Structure formats: C-alpha cells, structure tokens
Amino acid sequence: MNEKKKDLTLSIPKEEIMQPGHLACQGCGASLAMRYALKALGRNVILDIPACCWAVIDGPFPYSATGVPIYHTAFETAAAVASGISNGLRSVGKSGATIMAWAGDGGTFDIGIQALSGAAERNDDIIYTVYDNEAYMNTGIQRSSATPHGAWTTTTPVKHFKKGEKKDLDSIMVAHGIPYMATASISHPEDLIKKYQKAAKIRGTKFLHVYAPCPTGWKSDPAMTVKVAKLAVETNVFPIYEVENGNYRINIKPSKRKEVKEYLSMQGRFKHLTEEDVKYIQENIDRKWDTLLKKEQYFSSKEK
Numbered sequence: 001m002n003e004k005k006k007d008l009t010l011s012i013p014k015e016e017i018m019q020p021g022h023l024a025c026q027g028c029g030a031s032l033a034m035r036y037a038l039k040a041l042g043r044n045v046i047l048d049i050p051a052c053c054w055a056v057i058d059g060p061f062p063y064s065a066t067g068v069p070i071y072h073t074a075f076e077t078a079a080a081v082a083s084g085i086s087n088g089l090r091s092v093g094k095s096g097a098t099i100m101a102w103a104g105d106g107g108t109f110d111i112g113i114q115a116l117s118g119a120a121e122r123n124d125d126i127i128y129t130v131y132d133n134e135a136y137m138n139t140g141i142q143r144s145s146a147t148p149h150g151a152w153t154t155t156t157p158v159k160h161f162k163k164g165e166k167k168d169l170d171s172i173m174v175a176h177g178i179p180y181m182a183t184a185s186i187s188h189p190e191d192l193i194k195k196y197q198k199a200a201k202i203r204g205t206k207f208l209h210v211y212a213p214c215p216t217g218w219k220s221d222p223a224m225t226v227k228v229a230k231l232a233v234e235t236n237v238f239p240i241y242e243v244e245n246g247n248y249r250i251n252i253k254p255s256k257r258k259e260v261k262e263y264l265s266m267q268g269r270f271k272h273l274t275e276e277d278v279k280y281i282q283e284n285i286d287r288k289w290d291t292l293l294k295k296e297q298y299f300s301s302k303e304k
Contacts, residue, residue: 146167180207
C-alpha cells in the first residue's frame with residue numbers, strides 16, 4: 001500500500017508553476033485543472049484564454065497567476081489565436097513551446113466552436129482545453145449547450161429547467177479526425193497529467209475535455225468539489241476515456257457503478273428533480289456508457 005502511494009506521488013510533478021493570489025471562488029474546479037495542466041506541461045507553454053472565468057481568475061494586468069506567457073483574446077477566438085501563435089512561431093523557425101488554448105464550455109461548445117472546428121480541420125499543432133463547468137459561470141450562470149438535462153441555471157429556472165442532453169462535443173471532435181481527444185477530471189490528477197504529457201508529444205490538434213465543478217453555479221459545498229467530480233466518474237456521468245488516431249480506450253472503469261442520484265443530491269441545481277426525472281437521467285447515462293463500451297470493444301477487436 002505504501003509503495004502504491006509513493007508511485008502516485010511520483011507521477012505528479014512537484015513544481016508549482018501556477019502562483020498563489022489568483023481570483024477564483026472557493027473550491028473552484030477550473031483553478032485546480034489549470035494547476036495540474038501546468039504541472040504536466042512545464043514552463044515552456046504559451047496560453048491563450050478568451051472571455052471566461054479564467055480571464056478573471058488569472059488576475060488584473062500586469063499580474064498573472066499562471067506563471068507562463070498568456071494572451072487574452074475575444075470570446076470566440078481561442079482556437080484561432082492558438083493556431084496563429086503556433087504557425088507564427090513555426091514561420092520564424094522557433095519550435096519547442098506548447099501552445100494551449102484554455103476556454104470554458106460556453107466559449108467552446110457554443111461561441112468558439114467555429115474557430116475550434118477550423119483549427120481541427122487544418123490539424124493545427126495546438127492543445128485545446130475546455131474546462132467544463134456546464135454553464136456560462138463568469139457572466140451569471142446562464143445555460144450553455146454543455147449544461148446537462150435537469151439543471152437549474154439563471155436562464156433555465158426551476159419551473160423551466162434545462163431540457164435536452166448535453167452536446168456531445170467529444171464525438172464532434174473525434175469526427176474531425178484529429179490525432180488525440182481525451183476526457184479528464186480534477187478528481188483523477190494522475191490520469192489528467194499523463195494525458196497532457198501525451199498530448200504535448202503529439203503533432204496536430206489535441207482536444208482535452210476537463211471536468212471542473214463550479215460550487216457557485218452548481219450550488220455545492222466548496223469543500224466537496226473533488227468528491228463531486230469523483231462521483232461524476234463513479235456514476236458514469238462523465239466517463240474518462242481517450243481516442244488516439246480513432247481508437248477508443250476507456251481509462252477508468254468504475255468497479256461498481258454508483259447511482260446518479262448520489263451525484264445529483266450533492267448539488268442544489270438539481271434539488272427540484274422528481275424521481276421520474278432522476279430515472280430518466282439514469283437511463284440516459286446507462287445508454288451512453290453502453291455505447292462507449294461498444295466503441296472500445298470494436299476498436300480493441302480491430303487491433304487484434
């Protein structure tokens with residue numbers, strides 16, 4: 001047991017690149033996501049961040065909490081700016097830096113999807129990260145197309161809660177034929193760090209979808225952020241998998257799936273749901289998990 005703990009410790013780089021003094025809310029999953037990503041990638045990183053929570057978390061000019069060069073840009077242009085930085089450096093003979101766009105779900109699933117699709121179609125050499133807190137949190141908790149069915153937001157109040165499933169952006173990115181797409185969660189830092197390190201070694205467009213709970217928007221206890229994220233994995237609300245050159249691999253399979261009601265009960269944004277609503281959500285989760293298992297089985301059989 002002690003040896004196992006030692007190995008896990010060694011898998012997380014000790015250097016802290018992200019600096020104290022940032023402006024995140026208590027328990028912010030997005031701040032933890034950035035901390036782990038920078039640990040994985042090191043200091044030779046250029047970030048570009050559009051309008052989102054992280055445009056505020058980073059701190060007011062001339063201060064920055066990231067510890068690496070950062071370019072703040074317009075809401076819809078994260079992928080385009082990352083592509084420009086990457087190709088600009090290449091055109092003057094400079095290489096070695098990792099170029100990473102870092103955006104929220106509103107700026108990725110919705111407002112920035114056209115620039116992201118363009119970068120993916122060109123297979124520009126960038127990492128694109130969406131830290132997913134499932135709404136437009138920075139501007140007042142409005143619903144995005146990443147908001148799950150049943151959730152309260154300020155634009156989907158209790159009597160008119162969000163109807164319809166979350167956009168399957170991961171499959172959309174895989175359909176572009178990019179070399180690497182992966183999901184990760186702040187609750188599983190070893191897996192997250194390993195995926196960023198892998199992405200940095202791959203040429204072309206890499207898309208990482210990072211699950212980052214927002215206590216403010218989710219009405220959850222800030223001290224329970226990691227537990228909420230872990231339950232999302234254990235209930236299959238947020239499966240952890242990767243698609244490398246079209247091949248699916250599920251990285252974390254819960255030994256015993258937990259019921260989604262345990263995950264929902266920790267968040268005030270779902271407290272209005274009826275038993276029928278919860279049953280409907282559970283059925284959709286089970287259906288999507290079965291589909292993901294079949295995809296993995298299909299590609300693993302092809303490899304053999």
